[in-house]
Amino acid sequence: MTISSALNSAMSGLQAASQASGLVSNNIANALTPGYAPRTLSLSSSSIGTTGGVQINGVVRHLDMQVIADRRLASAEFGYRATTSDYLNQIEDIIGTPDEEASLSGLLASFESALILASSRPDAVERLDATALSADDLAKSINDVADGIQSARTDADQSIAEQVDRLNQALQDVQKLNESITAANVQKNDASGLLDQRQVLIDEISEIVPVRVLDRDNGTVALYSTGGGILLDGNAAEVGFEPSNVVTPFMSIEDGSLSGLTINGVSVNTSSDNGQLHGGTLGAQFEIRDELAPETQTQIDALARDLIERFESSAVDPTLAPGQAGLFTDQGGALDPTLELGLANRISLNALVDPTAGGETWRLRDGLGAVAPGDTGDATLLNAFSDALTETRVPLSRSYGSAALSAAGIATSLSSQIGTSRLREDQQLSFASAQYYELSELALANGVDTDVELQNLMVIEQAYAANARVIETVDEMFNTLLGI
The missing domain is CATH 1.20.1260 (Ferritin)
Known part of the structure; x- marks a missing residue:
């Protein structure tokens, strides 16, 4: 040398x-x-x-790209399960469990007890007042559940809008980084820092929408959702969504009153079965807004209808005139079976017996259609109200199947269905969390x-x-x- x-x-x-x-x-x-x-x-x-x-x-x-890809999918699944689990926990907190005094089931039991106490002393004004107030608490509890469902749908709609904005920005940023990486590779410069930034952005996108990453020329990548949607291949896709200020029980994606998603102006399916962008936090919010919450609304509306129907019959209160509202009303009016949607938001105690609205509680004893107080010792109507509440009957809305149920049975069935769904979702969340944690640890180990x-x-x-x-x-x- x-x-x-x-x-x-x-x-x-x-x-x-x-x-x-x-x-x-x-x-x-x-x-x-x-x-x-x-x-x-x-x-x-x-x-x-x-x-x-x-x-x-x-x-x-x-870096191990297979581990990274698996971790991204696990992140999307974890975000999805966490979002739906939060919704079910929120609804269960509003409805309550049967062992809670302030729950829907607890208030039904309190109303039943108040009727029994009033029937034992029909002359006692304080017991009649307590029965009316207990019935009012029950109606307002149903309103609270319905309002909670409406708030959850509104929050989901707003969250969708925020996530779509962030998704579009992240996709545009990835496109710009693709271009910068190409330039760096052509000029033989180190593009490692740019690759790190792109990886962080793709991780963020994959939490919103689970994605597959495909390598392209000169170090660029293409992004496809696991449902088949093209998010970026050369140019970033534009995901469209129009938010609503408030989501009411009558609004749905099917009738066009709620916005769906578009990719480059083309409508895409957002259902939980085969939605193109389903699986991450964005898909979970669509499922809450368009599937889970409307299903709960249907169930609480069915309970409200059953409660109104039980006390609206002249067989229970002979003083009722045809078409007159019973103890519970649809915003003061009689029940219209064709307007069941949103009934839980509208159910209220009849003002004729509501002491807070100037009503007279003696009508619980003598009838809502009575023109004057009757025999103060007659508990016939109070007993009829109690029997109507505990009678087992098949709910006409069919939201609870064909089994005959009492009012308490319907409330318990609703609580049970929500609790079972919440428990199942929590179990899936635990699995998704463990999977995401393990893959994150593996990625960190690398x-x-x-x-x-x-x-x-x-x-x-x-x-x-x-x-x-x-x-x-x-x-x-x-x-x-x-x-x-």
Whole structure:
């Protein structure tokens, strides 16, 4: 080896060691940075002429793309399950469980008890007042459940709008990064930082909509939803959505009163069965707004209808005239079976017996259609009300099947269905959470290992010292030659 070739080899070694130490320092500094992948320097022996040395081929990012892809899908599933579980927990909190006094079932039981107490002393005004107030609490509890459902649908609609805005921005940012990465690769520049940024954005997108990443030329990628929607392939897709200020029980995606999704102006399916963007937090909000909440609305409306029907019959209260509202009303009027949707929002205690609305509670004893108080010791109507409440009958709306149920049985069935759904969703959430946690841990294990990096730094320092010693030796040789 000539002196010049030795000097050239040492200089190239110093340059490689310098860049390698910079990468190690960068790795350690970014050990906790989201999306950061550890880098190493790709080296090979130089074959230029007879000078020898080391050649720097570029920077290599180290990450397991299969683990990353699995973690993204797990993230979407976790977000989806967490969102639907939160909704079911929210509704269960509003309805309450049968063992809670303030729950729907508890208020029904309190109303039944108030009727029994009043029938034992029909002359006691305070017991009649307590019965009327208990009935009013029951009606308002049904209103609260319906209002909670409406609020959940409104919140879901607003969340969809926010997520669509963020999704569109993230897709545009990925498109810009694709272009920057292409430019960096063409110019032989290191694009590792750009790749890190793109990875973070794709992770965020995959939580909203589960995506598959396909490699394209010059380091670019295409994004497809797992449902088959094209989100980015060259150009970013434009996802469209029109939010509503308030979502009422009468609004639905089927009648066009609620917005669906479009991709580049083309409508896409948003159902939980085969929606193109289903599976992440965006799909979960659509499921809440268009499926879960309307189903709960149907069930609470059926309960409200059954409660009104039980006390609207002249067989229960002979003083009622045809078409006159009974103890419970549809905003003060009689029940119209064709207007069941939203009935839970409208059910109220008849103002004729509501003491807070100027009503007279003696009508609970003598009849809502009575013109004057009757025998204060007659508990016939109060007993009839109690029997009507506990009578087992098949709900005419069929939302609870064909089994004969009492009013308490319907409320218990509703609580049971919500509780069962919530429990099942919590179990699925636990599985999704464990899967996401394990895959996240695996991805982190493939990230920066500071112990390994410090060991690499020691090797690099030794290489640097060795190359420096070669240069020092060459310098001594030149000085010796010059001194001859």
